[in-house]
Amino acid sequence: MKNLLEVDIKVPNQTRYLSLIGKIGEDIANTLKRFNNSDPEELAYHINLVITEAMANAIKHANQNDPTKDVHICICLSDQELCIKVYDQGQGFDINQIETTDPDPQQDHGRGIFLIRALMDRVSYERCATGHVLEMRKSLKTLPKKRN
Numbered sequence: 001m002k003n004l005l006e007v008d009i010k011v012p013n014q015t016r017y018l019s020l021i022g023k024i025g026e027d028i029a030n031t032l033k034r035f036n037n038s039d040p041e042e043l044a045y046h047i048n049l050v051i052t053e054a055m056a057n058a059i060k061h062a063n064q065n066d067p068t069k070d071v072h073i074c075i076c077l078s079d080q081e082l083c084i085k086v087y088d089q090g091q092g093f094d095i096n097q098i099e100t101t102d103p104d105p106q107q108d109h110g111r112g113i114f115l116i117r118a119l120m121d122r123v124s125y126e127r128c129a130t131g132h133v134l135e136m137r138k139s140l141k142t143l144p145k146k147r148n
Contacts, residue, residue, distance in 0.1 A: 005031075005077040013059050013069040021055055021073055022048040025084065028075055032082075032140065046119045047082070047138075051075075053112035054086040054134050062090025062132065072130075082138040084120075089131040095124070 007024065011017040029044035055071055063069040072087035098113045117123050122137040 003076050003078050005075075007073075007075040009073045009075075010070050011055075011073070013063045013066055013071055015056060015059055018052045018055055022052040025051040025075060028077060029082070032077075047084070050116045050119050050136055051084060051086070053115055054084070054136065057112050058086050058088035058090070058134070062088035062092070064090065079140070081140055084136045086134045086136075087128065087130060087132070088134075092125070092127060092132040095134075 005028065007028065009021065009024070011021060026044040026048040029047040030040060032040060032043065051073065055073065058071045059065060063071065069089045072085075074083075074085040074087075076083040076085075095113065113123075116134075116136060119138075120136040121139050123135070125132060125134045
């Protein structure tokens with residue numbers, strides 16, 4: 001499975017970059033017109049949402065709003081899958097301890113991971129050389145070829 005596109009971005013640990021990075025993800029999703037998605041605009045919105053939620057979590061929770069740290073985002077697109085990795089420099093957490101059901105809207109935590117899990121096919125969070133990485137994968141099924 002060869003990557004058709006790979007975007008690798010490092011941004012300062014500041015929330016002002018959330019919309020920029022989300023928009024990049026949205027634009028990449030909008031290029032997926034050849035894939036079988038019931039609504040390409042909805043996919044673009046979902047990709048924007050998961051990237052901004054993951055990045056906000058990395059900034060606020062993992063990197064604890066520390067301006068000396070950064071967030072690294074890698075978006076890889078192959079002919080079968082979209083993979084988004086968000087690297088942080090924090091202490092990490094056990095993703096399996098986060099509720100898999102929709103959290104109470106009054107709570108100030110847990111909703112981002114819930115949304116990411118709901119919108120992506122596979123989600124993992126593991127230690128890496130520089131801290132931790134949240135990996136989110138979405139399967140892309142190609143449309144069958146039309147016969148003339």
